[in-house]
Amino acid sequence: MDAAISVSGLVKSYGRVRALDGLDLRVDTGEIHGFLGPNGAGKTTTLRVLLGMLRADAGQVRLLDGHPWRDAVRLHRRLAYVPGDVVLWEELTGGETIDLLGRLHGRIDEGRRAELVERFALDPGKKVRGYSKGNRQKVALIAALAARVELLVLDEPTSGLDPLMEAEFRRCLARRRDEGATILLSSHILAEVEALCDRVSIIRQGRLVESGTLAELRHFTWTSVTARLERPLDRLEGVHDLEIDGGTLVRFRVDSGQAGRALVRLAEFGLVDVTAQPATLEELFMRHYRQLPEAVAG
Amino acid sequence: MRAGAWVLVRFIARRDRGLIALWIGVAVALPLFNAYSLAALLPTEETRVAFAGMSAGNPITRALLGPVHGTSIESLVAWRSGVQSLLITGLGGLLFAIRHTRAEEDSGRGELVAARPVGRQAVVTAVTVLVAVVNVAVTALLTVGLSLGFGYPPGGTLLFALTVGAGGMAFAACGLLAAQVCQSAALARGAGVGVLVAGLVPGVVVPESWIGIFPAGWPRLAQAYGAERWWVPLMPLAFAAGLTVAVFVLSSRRDLGAGVLPDRAGFTGPVRGRLGSPLALVWRLRGGQVVGWTVALGTAAAGVGWVSASFELATLTRHTLLAIFTYVFCMVVACLTVAGTLRPYTEESRGRAAPLLAAPTTRARWLGGHTALSLGAPVAMLLAVGLGSGAGNALGTGSVGPLLTQVGAALLFVPAAWAIAGVTIAVYGLRPRVAVPVAWAAVVVSAASVALWEAGTIGDTAFLLTPFGYVHPSISSGFVVPAAFVVVAAALVVAGGAGFARRDLLA
Numbered sequence: 001m002d003a004a005i006s007v008s009g010l011v012k013s014y015g016r017v018r019a020l021d022g023l024d025l026r027v028d029t030g031e032i033h034g035f036l037g038p039n040g041a042g043k044t045t046t047l048r049v050l051l052g053m054l055r056a057d058a059g060q061v062r063l064l065d066g067h068p069w070r071d072a073v074r075l076h077r078r079l080a081y082v083p084g085d086v087v088l089w090e091e092l093t094g095g096e097t098i099d100l101l102g103r104l105h106g107r108i109d110e111g112r113r114a115e116l117v118e119r120f121a122l123d124p125g126k127k128v129r130g131y132s133k134g135n136r137q138k139v140a141l142i143a144a145l146a147a148r149v150e151l152l153v154l155d156e157p158t159s160g161l162d163p164l165m166e167a168e169f170r171r172c173l174a175r176r177r178d179e180g181a182t183i184l185l186s187s188h189i190l191a192e193v194e195a196l197c198d199r200v201s202i203i204r205q206g207r208l209v210e211s212g213t214l215a216e217l218r219h220f221t222w223t224s225v226t227a228r229l230e231r232p233l234d235r236l237e238g239v240h241d242l243e244i245d246g247g248t249l250v251r252f253r254v255d256s257g258q259a260g261r262a263l264v265r266l267a268e269f270g271l272v273d274v275t276a277q278p279a280t281l282e283e284l285f286m287r288h289y290r291q292l293p294e295a296v297a298g
Numbered sequence: 299m300r301a302g303a304w305v306l307v308r309f310i311a312r313r314d315r316g317l318i319a320l321w322i323g324v325a326v327a328l329p330l331f332n333a334y335s336l337a338a339l340l341p342t343e344e345t346r347v348a349f350a351g352m353s354a355g356n357p358i359t360r361a362l363l364g365p366v367h368g369t370s371i372e373s374l375v376a377w378r379s380g381v382q383s384l385l386i387t388g389l390g391g392l393l394f395a396i397r398h399t400r401a402e403e404d405s406g407r408g409e410l411v412a413a414r415p416v417g418r419q420a421v422v423t424a425v426t427v428l429v430a431v432v433n434v435a436v437t438a439l440l441t442v443g444l445s446l447g448f449g450y451p452p453g454g455t456l457l458f459a460l461t462v463g464a465g466g467m468a469f470a471a472c473g474l475l476a477a478q479v480c481q482s483a484a485l486a487r488g489a490g491v492g493v494l495v496a497g498l499v500p501g502v503v504v505p506e507s508w509i510g511i512f513p514a515g516w517p518r519l520a521q522a523y524g525a526e527r528w529w530v531p532l533m534p535l536a537f538a539a540g541l542t543v544a545v546f547v548l549s550s551r552r553d554l555g556a557g558v559l560p561d562r563a564g565f566t567g568p569v570r571g572r573l574g575s576p577l578a579l580v581w582r583l584r585g586g587q588v589v590g591w592t593v594a595l596g597t598a599a600a601g602v603g604w605v606s607a608s609f610e611l612a613t614l615t616r617h618t619l620l621a622i623f624t625y626v627f628c629m630v631v632a633c634l635t636v637a638g639t640l641r642p643y644t645e646e647s648r649g650r651a652a653p654l655l656a657a658p659t660t661r662a663r664w665l666g667g668h669t670a671l672s673l674g675a676p677v678a679m680l681l682a683v684g685l686g687s688g689a690g691n692a693l694g695t696g697s698v699g700p701l702l703t704q705v706g707a708a709l710l711f712v713p714a715a716w717a718i719a720g721v722t723i724a725v726y727g728l729r730p731r732v733a734v735p736v737a738w739a740a741v742v743v744s745a746a747s748v749a750l751w752e753a754g755t756i757g758d759t760a761f762l763l764t765p766f767g768y769v770h771p772s773i774s775s776g777f778v779v780p781a782a783f784v785v786v787a788a789a790l791v792v793a794g795g796a797g798f799a800r801r802d803l804l805a
Contacts (some may be wrong), residue, residue: 053553055551055553073302081413083409083410083413101414103305153413
């Protein structure tokens with residue numbers, strides 16, 4: 001499949017701070033790609049490099065079929081962006097702001113714009129000064145979603161939206177994907193990522209630490225098993241954190257892909273009852289987000 | 299690289315239509331006003347000859363405006379309006395340029411625009427186009443107004459207007475360059491205004507034959523209604539073109555939000571001192587600026603004091619030179635006082651006051667902390683001006699006398715500065731939405747009344763009611779007027795505090 005975005009070995013420093021330290025990233029055409037990482041991992045810097053606002057110090061960056069810095073104007077016609085921190089012109093109304101951003105873009109679908117204003121329940125006649133955080137966010141979202149583009153770059157786009165609007169946003173995004181658009185979504189909301197994203201990339205300290213589908217990521221994790229047995233068990237190989245309660249009630253974690261062997265062994269002790277739970281997304285991301293002791297030392 | 303510039307031109311023109319109208323209006327009105335008032339004041343050739351002689355003998359005006367080239371009414375109007383007009387078109391262009399470039403980047407709106415198919419030079423191009431349109435309008439309106447309204451010769455009028463318009467372009471280009479180089483809008487404004495002041499007042503220290511290389515020399519060199527040197531407006535235009543090329547080069551190379559000077563490494567250790575009180579926070583937020591300006595003013599004043607010690611140019615003695623500069627420093631301190639005193643408005647309107655006021659901090663304590671610094675800062679700055687100029691002069695002349703005189707002269711302005719701060723605090727407390735325009739308008743009106751008084755349009759009594767009145771080098775008032783300003787300032791501060799305690803917080 002074609003890559004809409006391909007980044008390799010990207011380095012960007014601010015003074016002595018190395019914000020991106022050899023980052024790799026690949027987003028395929030037509031997918032919704034989740035872009036995750038703890039605060040300060042370099043997500044926004046990456047997006048700004050992709051948008052040609054920052055110049056990379058080293059590494060290769062390819063966006064659609066061009067170079068993000070040199071072909072910025074040409075590429076920007078084919079993409080839309082919602083920044084993480086939406087600041088608007090206080091003295092303009094929401095409608096005027098959408099108009100201005102639309103005219104600057106040049107490829108706005110007026111029908112879709114009207115529909116989005118309706119769906120997001122935005123009052124476009126009010127001055128931005130009087131908008132809440134969520135309403136400002138809606139203005140930027142509508143301006144981006146109404147553009148006829150093949151790539152959407154969204155930096156934590158749902159911050160400030162209420163659950164109703166968040167659901168609306170998910171529907172809009174799914175529809176854009178079905179129409180063939182590629183979406184790069186930086187987000188902290190795991191439910192959103194799980195519901196929308198085909199693949200995710202997790203970065204930490206300016207480097208990619210994991211990339212793949214959620215199923216693939218789960219593959220590297222574990223399953224928590226609780227089982228009740230007929231006959232007491234004293235030991236079990238190949239599992240973690242084994243707890244034996246009165247000999248017949250056992251709890252343990254087993255690496256993904258290794259559950260079968262453990263269950264066969266349990267069956268020998270007369271398996272009465274078993275519940276198995278895959279690692280939750282929270283557990284998964286916590287593991288990737290948390291700084292490893294050696295990383296701190298290094 | 300310039301895609302989207304046209305949309306931006308229309309957007310900025312609409313967004314700032316009021317400011318642009320004001321900018322053009324003031325730039326056109328000032329020479330017309332001078333034409334009107336000087337014609338009323340000097341109806342005959344004899345009065346004009348007398349006025350020219352008097353002006354040539356007045357070292358202050360001579361130094362700032364240059365020699366009078368003719369005694370026709372139009373020559374006198376052009377002579378008096380030249381530097382004033384450059385100040386207005388220059389300041390307008392400079393602030394406009396920074397407002398739409400660096401200030402937009404600072405706010406984060408620049409990112410919203412840069413993500414659209416908008417060239418890296420689109421914003422700079424749009425601003426240049428609008429500044430050019432404004433200056434062409436000023437030039438055309440001035441030419442039409444003076445030649446049709448007052449019957450001045452069209453040729454000389456056009457030259458005068460062209461010099462003003464081209465000068466405006468040059469300073470706007472300075473603003474654009476400052477916005478590219480400096481990392482923040484505040485820094486860019488400071489640098490830009492510094493260049494403007496340096497460009498317009500060197501007549502006081504630079505000999506007449508060299509003045510042409512400074513903007514202040516452009517109107518003198520052009521000599522509208524006199525020798526009429528038509529190549530002079532080309533100087534500012536060439537200067538503007540050169541700077542604009544540099545701006546285009548910079549804007550196509552730098553990262554969004556970055557300056558040319560590299561970032562300073564962030565301070566990573568624990569916060570110095572303890573931010574245990576609102577006053578401590580106010581000091582942390584504003585103290586650096588106050589100290590910086592105090593040091594800068596003191597240093598500049600020391601330089602002026604030292605240079606003026608050995609200064610003797612025609613009728614311009616060292617005493618008058620020192621007096622003019624002390625007066626100019628007082629005006630600078632007045633502007634800095636307004637800018638600093640408006641800080642609580644910025645804090646509140648950006649939502650940074652609310653978290654403090656939601657904590658067990660009373661409104662009175664919060665505003666009190668800001669007010670303490672707003673009133674203390676001008677005292678420190680004026681003391682620095684007095685000590686600097688006095689010490690510099692004492693070093694140059696070898697006598698200690700000037701030190702005390704200068705400290706006294708500078709500190710005499712404290713009541714006036716407090717009154718200006720008082721007006722700002724009062725408007726902020728009572729009508730916060732108009733605080734910024736009203737506070738600045740107060741300073742502009744006060745500064746304009748200096749010109750009005752010098753032109754004889756307003757009398758001594760009216761002039762003494764303004765903050766710049768009683769400290770004017772040509773006025774010696776007793777201690778009643780400064781004492782009255784202290785009382786007025788106190789009343790205004792109390793009124794502002796009372797208003798702030800009662801009103802809703804800004805959203």
